[in-house]
Amino acid sequence: MDDCIFCKILLGTLPSSTVYRDNLCSVFLDIQPVNPGHVLVIPNKHSENLAGLDEETGAHLFRIGQRIAKALRQSGIKCEGINFFLADGEAAGQEVFHIHLHVFPRFKGDGFGLKFSPGYFTKHEKSELDSIAEQIKLVL
Numbered sequence: 001m002d003d004c005i006f007c008k009i010l011l012g013t014l015p016s017s018t019v020y021r022d023n024l025c026s027v028f029l030d031i032q033p034v035n036p037g038h039v040l041v042i043p044n045k046h047s048e049n050l051a052g053l054d055e056e057t058g059a060h061l062f063r064i065g066q067r068i069a070k071a072l073r074q075s076g077i078k079c080e081g082i083n084f085f086l087a088d089g090e091a092a093g094q095e096v097f098h099i100h101l102h103v104f105p106r107f108k109g110d111g112f113g114l115k116f117s118p119g120y121f122t123k124h125e126k127s128e129l130d131s132i133a134e135q136i137k138l139v140l
Helices: 005-011 055-074 126-139
Strands: 018-021 025-029 039-043 081-085 101-106
Touching (some): 018 055, 025 055, 055 101
Antiparallel strands (some): 018 025, 025 039, 039 101, 081 101
């Protein structure tokens, strides 16, 4: 993709601070990190979203993310916990449309958090949950 910033990084036309690369994915530091050590795990082949990614590559992104999480904990970077974050689609907060997994260290008082809608705290009836489960099962 000519206008994809991550594809340009993969081609070497834009700089990156690369942590890891193999035949399926690359890992580099985020230029707007939540905390120091915040990395992006991306497929080497362009895919806008998870639906366009083959399952093996998708699984590989998470396997590498797990290795990165372990490395962050052992690196000496301030890290009391780890977050994985993947935004799939604009409504989910995706800003760069080359699917990517954020892996970032967390520590008490770092200022990062999630904001929940008021409806989040309402427990749903089992029948409603079962109906939603059936909708999903039908298309699996």
